[in-house]
Amino acid sequence: MNRMTLLASACLVFLWGWQSTQAQPAQAQPAQAQPAQAQPAPVAPTPAAPDTYKPTVGQMGKDVVWVPTHQALVDRMLDMAKVTPQDYLVDLGSGDGRTVITAAKRGVRAHGIEYNPDLVAVSRRAAQAEGVAERATFAQADIFQSDFSDATVVTLFLLHTLNERLRPTLLAMRPGTRVVSNTFTMGDWEADQQYEHKGECSSFCRAYLWIIPADAAGEWRLGEDRLVLRQTYQMLSGTLTRDGQELPITEAKMDGNRIAFTAGNRRYTGELAEGRITGRTEDGAEWSATRAPG
Numbered sequence: 161m162n163r164m165t166l167l168a169s170a171c172l173v174f175l176w177g178w179q180s181t182q183a184q185p186a187q188a189q190p191a192q193a194q195p196a197q198a199q200p201a202p203v204a205p206t207p208a209a210p211d212t213y214k215p216t217v218g219q220m221g222k223d224v225v226w227v228p229t230h231q232a233l234v235d236r237m238l239d240m241a242k243v244t245p246q247d248y249l250v251d252l253g254s255g256d257g258r259t260v261i262t263a264a265k266r267g268v269r270a271h272g273i274e275y276n277p278d279l280v281a282v283s284r285r286a287a288q289a290e291g292v293a294e295r296a297t298f299a300q301a302d303i304f305q306s307d308f309s310d311a312t313v314v315t316l317f318l319l320h321t322l323n324e325r326l327r328p329t330l331l332a333m334r335p336g337t338r339v340v341s342n343t344f345t346m347g348d349w350e351a352d353q354q355y356e357h358k359g360e361c362s363s364f365c366r367a368y369l370w371i372i373p374a375d376a377a378g379e380w381r382l383g384e385d386r387l388v389l390r391q392t393y394q395m396l397s398g399t400l401t402r403d404g405q406e407l408p409i410t411e412a413k414m415d416g417n418r419i420a421f422t423a424g425n426r427r428y429t430g431e432l433a434e435g436r437i438t439g440r441t442e443d444g445a446e447w448s449a450t451r452a453p454g
């Protein structure tokens with residue numbers, strides 16, 4: 161085993177070890193893993209590092225250690241999110257800034273939130289060196305104390321437990337916002353897409369994408385017909401009462417503001433905006449629905 165493999169393995173064990181401590185009951189958790197409101201006042205960050213500072217893989221972060229995402233996976237995560245120059249990307253726990261800088265090189269305005277001031281300094285220097293400092297910005301801050309609600313793309317490489325802590329905040333973001341995580345999932349919120357990078361990436365090579373769904377749950381009127389939707393994250397179930405006949409809906413899902421479901425062998429697609437759904441069935445007929453009063 162060469163030194164690089166040894167180092168990578170040590171980091172892997174370290175990060176997963178850290179993850180397993182997070183799953184312990186609250187009283188057994190290390191101080192770093194306590195929920196924000198239970199934490200002692202944050203320790204004042206150390207001054208930014210000199211120009212020669214080099215981060216070490218596996219070094220302690222606030223809630224999770226620093227391990228960089230493999231560049232090939234960074235590229236793929238941005239592809240999965242379909243980033244465009246119209247997007248505003250925020251990387252939560254931005255490390256050495258690679259995701260933010262890669263996005264900025266694609267013309268995207270991007271921002272990293274990183275607790276470690278040394279990593280923030282490294283990131284700013286790298287953004288400068290790559291000529292994207294105007295589009296790639298960094299803040300030294302705690303992600304759990306930061307407002308990133310205006311992002312249209314959020315990237316993460318944290319832990320399952322931290323993702324789950326962020327989940328309510330993410331679900332409250334604008335429908336259509338894309339969330340992409342390296343390796344760690346979101347509990348029972350199933351990903352819309354996943355990808356595993358094979359080849360040059362040897363650890364932490366899986367990416368998950370979620371698209372924040374609009375809230376479609378409730379009762380809708382389609383003229384004389386009635387659509388009842390139950391919603392768990394992006395997944396829908398329910399019934400369509402058409403011409404007096406109650407049909408179960410299947411293959412039903414939200415994709416941001418877009419809705420799609422099948423009822424009685426007919427596929428419905430549409431878009432939800434301002435309390436109204438408008439769309440077409442697969443045979444081209446227009447349909448629309450409004451929320452039932454009350």
Ligand SMILES: C[S@@+](CC[C@H](N)C(=O)[O-])C[C@H]1O[C@@H](n2cnc3c(N)ncnc32)[C@H](O)[C@@H]1O
Pocket residue numbers: 220221222223224225226227228229251252253254255256257258259273274275276279301302303304316317318342
């Ligand atoms: C696994 S690294 C990922 C770095 C980068 N996003 C990437 O994919 O290359 C996690 C980063 O989160 C930072 N971090 C940990 N807890 C944090 C917190 N509460 N607020 C801000 N940054 C945090 C760590 O310092 C570390 O740089």
